[in-house]
Amino acid sequence: MKTTLLYVDDDDLKIDDFLSFLSNDFDITTQTNPLEALALINQGNVYDAIILDIMMPEMTGLELAKKIEENIHYNSCPIIFRSGYNDPDIAKEALTSSSREFLSSGIPLHEYSLRIKNKIEDNLKLIPLIEKGDLLLNQNQQRLRIKGDDVSISQTEFKILRFLIEKSGEIIPRDDVIKQVWGDDFYVTSNNFNTHVSNLRKKLDPSTYTILTYKGKGICFCKKGMER
Template sequence: MTDVLLAEDDSAIAEPLARALIREGYGCQVVTDGAEALEQAGDSKYELLILDLGLPVMDGLEVCRRVRASRPQLAVLMLTARTDEVDFVVGLDAGADDYVGKPFRLAELLARVRALLRRRQGVDDVVLDGGDIQLDTRGRRVLVRGEDLVLANREFDLLRFLMERAGQVVSRDEILTEVWGSADLRSSKTLDMHVSWLRRKIGDDQYDRPRHIVTVRGVGFRFDP
């Protein structure tokens, strides 16, 4: 059984979401403040943390930062009532893999959960070579010019998806379906924000470096080794 830690202080959200997760076959533990969330997240049995941004005692951003430092492989899905783009960016910078605004559709949130956890299943021992970028699928490591690069889980999955199809144009819907688990996000800025962050981390924004992630207008993206 896959265990999920749900950190949410609003019982009107936590209780039905916990029931839905249990119906989907997950184990689910609910905590109601940031300090408890941080303590429980240290338990290696949890593979996913669903984290409310506005927790008491310690806010979700601080919890996320500390969890990412201590357990970099733990998937983190952040919940927030704020939908401002600045908050979205801050959440990603703190290390969240995905970001869902309240109110959310339960079916969409469960699809995001499945997509985040899918990376733990059927991982082949493959190193993808993208010129000055190497991606180790088993070790979930990325090297850029021989130096380790720290990526959030969703960023890693996005880069892997593109590198596995190097030289091919992949549509936005393909990426959203395979990496996020739902093409319903096509009207959101989720994909563009992740691509922007990923480009910056791999050095695509530097004038003296080759550009790997290319936008194909009206279609999607292409990874050039």
């Protein structure tokens, strides 16, 4: 599975150059409009890193980064600024957290690949992995591995599974799971909730763990064969 990038730049020529050098190393989504890029985050799209130009119309890269970091769907991946402006004040403003990086557009593009990969690796070390038996949850990338194989999982399914693993062996009331995953102000129907749990249970089929439903009580993440 390729590393995924979101690259936002209002200059089509810069985007074309970026793609020509780096598309073999990364799965790259490009966007020329900062508002459209923010919409991709709002839709729950998850990336391994986000590359932002600084000087853009409607919204600067610095403003966009702040909105992304405040978004509930942001997965704490690195945000890397790519700019031809070598102003120290701009660089200082860009580097306000350990997950950020500032790279001059004067850096050769073949070097960008190494720098991006190194930043992603460094960022992963800051966010612990969750291991449970043959399951591995990567919290930064919001990915699931079962017995070493990647398993496709939605953002909502990831949140449900992470919460259930934290409460492993306990029967958790449905309302408690909904509150943890969706929040207090979000209404979730029983059918919607049950669909997510059913899909997740199917994806866990290769694992030695499963999700059990106890009518009138809730759901429980436990090892197969440990049914009560």
